[in-house]
Amino acid sequence: MPATHPRDRFRAEIAALRACAVMLVVLYHLWPGRLPGGYIGVDVFFVISGFLITGHLMREAADTGRIRLARFYARRARRLLPAAYLVLAVSAVAVWLWMPLMGWRQNFREIIASALYVQNWALAADSVDYLAAENDPSTVQHYWTLSIEEQFYLVWPLLVLLSTVAALRLRRSHRGTVALVLGTATVASFAYSLWITHANPPAAYFVTPARAWQFGAGALLALALAGRTCRRGTGASLLSWAAFAALAWCGLTYDASTPFPGTAALVPVLATVAVIWAGEPRGALSPAPLMRWRATHTLGEISYSMYLWHWPPIVILPFILGSELGLWPRVGILAFTVVASWATKRWVEDPVRFTRRFGLRRPRITAVATAAGAAVLVAGSLVGHQSAVAAEERAAQVAEQLTEDAPPCFGAASRDPERACHNPDLDDQLIPTPEAVTDDYASGYPGCFAGPHDTALSDDCTFGDLSDDSLPHVILVGDSHARAFLPALARMAEQKLVTVSAQLKSSCAWTANPLDHNDPQRVSSCEEWKDGLQSWLLERAESTDLIITTGYAAMLSGSRAEQVDGMREVWRPLIDAGVRIVAVRDNPRHDDTPQRCLSELDEITPDACAADREEVLDEFDAFARAGRTIDGAQALDLTDFYCDESVCPVIIGGVNVYRDKSHLSVTYVRTMTPYVYRMLVGMGALPHST
Numbered sequence: 266m267p268a269t270h271p272r273d274r275f276r277a278e279i280a281a282l283r284a285c286a287v288m289l290v291v292l293y294h295l296w297p298g299r300l301p302g303g304y305i306g307v308d309v310f311f312v313i314s315g316f317l318i319t320g321h322l323m324r325e326a327a328d329t330g331r332i333r334l335a336r337f338y339a340r341r342a343r344r345l346l347p348a349a350y351l352v353l354a355v356s357a358v359a360v361w362l363w364m365p366l367m368g369w370r371q372n373f374r375e376i377i378a379s380a381l382y383v384q385n386w387a388l389a390a391d392s393v394d395y396l397a398a399e400n401d402p403s404t405v406q407h408y409w410t411l412s413i414e415e416q417f418y419l420v421w422p423l424l425v426l427l428s429t430v431a432a433l434r435l436r437r438s439h440r441g442t443v444a445l446v447l448g449t450a451t452v453a454s455f456a457y458s459l460w461i462t463h464a465n466p467p468a469a470y471f472v473t474p475a476r477a478w479q480f481g482a483g484a485l486l487a488l489a490l491a492g493r494t495c496r497r498g499t500g501a502s503l504l505s506w507a508a509f510a511a512l513a514w515c516g517l518t519y520d521a522s523t524p525f526p527g528t529a530a531l532v533p534v535l536a537t538v539a540v541i542w543a544g545e546p547r548g549a550l551s552p553a554p555l556m557r558w559r560a561t562h563t564l565g566e567i568s569y570s571m572y573l574w575h576w577p578p579i580v581i582l583p584f585i586l587g588s589e590l591g592l593w594p595r596v597g598i599l600a601f602t603v604v605a606s607w608a609t610k611r612w613v614e615d616p617v618r619f620t621r622r623f624g625l626r627r628p629r630i631t632a633v634a635t636a637a638g639a640a641v642l643v644a645g646s647l648v649g650h651q652s653a654v655a656a657e658e659r660a661a662q663v664a665e666q667l668t669e670d671a672p673p674c675f676g677a678a679s680r681d682p683e684r685a686c687h688n689p690d691l692d693d694q695l696i697p698t699p700e701a702v703t704d705d706y707a708s709g710y711p712g713c714f715a716g717p718h719d720t721a722l723s724d725d726c727t728f729g730d731l732s733d734d735s736l737p738h739v740i741l742v743g744d745s746h747a748r749a750f751l752p753a754l755a756r757m758a759e760q761k762l763v764t765v766s767a768q769l770k771s772s773c774a775w776t777a778n779p780l781d782h783n784d785p786q787r788v789s790s791c792e793e794w795k796d797g798l799q800s801w802l803l804e805r806a807e808s809t810d811l812i813i814t815t816g817y818a819a820m821l822s823g824s825r826a827e828q829v830d831g832m833r834e835v836w837r838p839l840i841d842a843g844v845r846i847v848a849v850r851d852n853p854r855h856d857d858t859p860q861r862c863l864s865e866l867d868e869i870t871p872d873a874c875a876a877d878r879e880e881v882l883d884e885f886d887a888f889a890r891a892g893r894t895i896d897g898a899q900a901l902d903l904t905d906f907y908c909d910e911s912v913c914p915v916i917i918g919g920v921n922v923y924r925d926k927s928h929l930s931v932t933y934v935r936t937m938t939p940y941v942y943r944m945l946v947g948m949g950a951l952p953h954s955t
Contacts, residue, residue: 280565302519315483365864392467451481462527660701676936679918691919774816778831840897848892
């Protein structure tokens with residue numbers, strides 16, 4: 266591949282692809298319902314990066330006989346980091362100024378991850394963390410793609426360099442050896458992508474090995490083209506048009522339910538390869554005039570900055586406006602993105618990229634400047650992060666103190682069916698605060714909860730003296746909605762009312778029916794866990810007085826009758842063994858996170874952010890139906906502690922009821938303890954305490 270002067274390297278088809286890719290992503294984020302598959306623009310960028318970087322490395326090796334890694338990394342840093350760090354800094358300031366404190370910890374944590382280019386791994390970890398999976402998008406969530414690119418830039422040149430060394434020592438063809446090594450890596454990555462897309466879809470979208478084959482496709486194309494840039498004739502024109510049409514088809518037909526990347530990513534990847542292969546065709550049917558159109562060229566030039574700038578306003582602007590984004594705010598974001606991107610290209614990207622001042626052309630100086638920029642971003646974000654943590658800890662301490670020494674009518678006490686009361690001093694209270702409630706869940710019981718992909722049962726989740734036969738023994742079974750009741754049962758055990766054991770697993774209700782989830786590994790691990798659970802329960806049936814179970818009703822599979830039958834199948838053997846079973850009706854599930862609404866309030870009132878009862882409480886609940894219709898089982902309906910006749914408040918007796926959209930806060934559940942116990946005794950599930 267002979268080297269050419271930079272001004273001769275303009276490729277109109279790549280500029281057009283960049284323009285197409287960035288508009289797919291931006292329009293998808295602004296109007297996801299209109300372009301549900303616009304996320305495939307990211308895949309286009311990955312292929313282009315693999316093509317250009319591999320071509321550059323091969324030309325350098327052919328012209329100079331070496332690959333200067335330090336110079337390569339310095340050029341990448343000067344090209345990418347100034348604009349990236351600028352947007353990160355602006356995002357950090359915006360979070361500080363306009364975002365409620367409850368969002369600080371997540372946002373500043375992700376800004377740190379983005380500054381260090383490991384954001385994709387942070388999001389992959391959150392995607393399989395049951396409690397983090399419902400996090401609102403951060404201002405820098407889109408940096409996951411840049412993290413993958415930087416990781417590619419770090420590893421790919423080493424593969425090319427090692428291939429070059431191997432070719433010299435083995436006296437093999439340089440190009441053939443590089444193609445063999447990169448081809449092997451590409452095939453291995455694609456195989457891994459197919460596997461993880463099936464086994465763990467949430468993580469598959471973000472992890473680098475599942476995406477590396479897309480860079481590899483571009484790299485192999487660079488080796489195949491060997492510097493040729495133009496294919497004449499009608500065939501090349503038709504191929505190019507068909508490839509662009511395929512990208513448009515993906516943008517319009519793919520959506521959140523499409524398993525991705527996996528095989529679905531082949532279409533945008535191969536379409537991008539086809540456009541680059543066809544190059545800039547000539548003739549009457551050629552797309553070349555559109556490729557060289559000034560608007561296309563400009564969008565291609567500013568596509569990197571557009572990708573950086575378009576997302577933060579989408580997240581921040583609703584907090585500034587106090588409402589969701591309408592048409593004109595979205596149009597305004599689009600206009601701002603174009604203007605800010607052009608300005609960034611003009612006054613930030615190009616000056617740093619091409620400057621010869623301050624010694625920035627020297628790799629060592631570039632490395633120092635990069636480290637300094639990252640250090641400033643990390644340090645500033647740590648201050649914001651720790652400020653949020655400190656505020657959360659203070660709020661948690663207040664909540665704990667109030668729970669232990671509760672004022673009159675605190676929390677569920679205000680809804681006591683026998684003595685309902687109202688304490689006006691609590692009308693403007695919110696315990697815990699929105700920023701603290703995210704950590705207000707039953708995490709203080711190590712060993713009591715199996716993760717989404719775990720299969721082992723708990724062997725040490727017990728409360729009270731299990732050797733005391735005078736106390737009834739209760740087993741709590743179910744998913745994270747069942748875990749919400751663990752603090753109440755643990756408190757009963759502290760009061761020597763019962764002894765307690767628990768078997769709890771994320772997304773896994775106690776039923777014979779499989780989990781309704783798009784993660785096959787989560788489904789299979791749930792089935793394996795339930796097999797062990799059934800045997801474990803039967804072994805302990807003689808010493809068990811009561812099993813309490815519930816779960817996230819929306820994740821149950823099958824028709825209504827099938828859901829109840831699935832519970833009957835696994836409950837019946839325990840009922841026949843003399844064990845009582847109480848099924849708790851699932852709590853309300855909100856469409857939007859109540860904490861976001863609460864964090865935006867200027868004044869706390871008891872009815873703030875309340876939701877319509879019919880919208881958040883399903884008429885049919887399989888647990889309640891099974892408890893009422895299965896002989897030997899009972900249903901415990903706590904709806905009156907969550908809802909009035911028409912609304913379901915999110916503040917009850919001064920207490921913040923929900924941790925997120927559907928999980929109850931520990932603080933509120935603890936206030937329910939005496940009433941849950943009273944109801945269990947009243948229905949005969951537990952004996953009267955002496």
